[in-house]
């Protein structure tokens with residue numbers, strides 16, 4: 001069976017998008033996703049994203065496999081790409097600029113703006129240790145500026161769940177972090193039973209953060225949307241940044257707001273179509 005796909009990226013965080021609207025079961029297995037994501041022997045991507053029929057009254061469902069075949073609950077850059085993909089699939093029959101998307105991390109609402117950027121209502125951040133999940137503190141407590149031993153060093157970490165789990169550390173200079181060495185040690189640390197995405201943040205100004213990320217199931221990526229949202233929330237919780245800030249990633253900037261009105265997090269950034277193909 002031939003399967004059509006479209007390659008998209010959000011700030012260099014790249015995905016293979018598949019039209020899966022006629023079935024609730026992804027047409028590609030996690031093992032096949034690993035091969036498709038391979039940058040030498042496959043198409044090359046950080047993950048495979050499926051546009052499935054909506055559940056619980058939503059317009060569509062998004063599922064995603066990481067490049068290691070694991071299934072995360074949410075993907076920020078991916079959901080912007082999905083919005084662009086759905087708009088393309090709907091073509092002239094499209095009658096709205098925003099979608100309610102069911103994900104394993106909750107309902108997300110991407111809106112395609114007149115300038116082509118996509119603004120996503122990412123919902124409420126979850127902060128309790130049991131919601132991250134982490135065993136760093138008791139289940140009902142927040143993990144804000146807690147010490148964590150990783151690779152013989154004590155790191156000051158804050159944990160935020162944006163649909164998926166994140167552990168954020170503020171540092172003087174993100175360039176000095178040996179991400180490929182330390183990233184896997186955070187990801188597989190026993191205090192994170194579902195593994196973790198790890199962000200290192202340098203505060204340039206209260207409204208400008210620089211970020212590098214080691215993603216669970218994908219390693220170093222050029223950008224992570226949920227990670228940028230989680231990092232801004234961590235910055236507010238630790239008094240380091242404002243509620244609205246630009247987060248600069250290796251692939252480019254995202255605009256993030258943790259609304260003081262409705263406490264929801266909003267992310268705005270690009271979604272770029274690269275090419276289409278057939279498997």
Ligand SMILES: N[C@@H](CCC[C@H](N)C(=O)O)C(=O)O
Nearest residue numbers: 072075076077164224225226
């Ligand atoms: N790059 C994504 C996050 C993808 C999922 C992540 N690797 C996980 O396992 O949670 C983003 O833009 O949010």
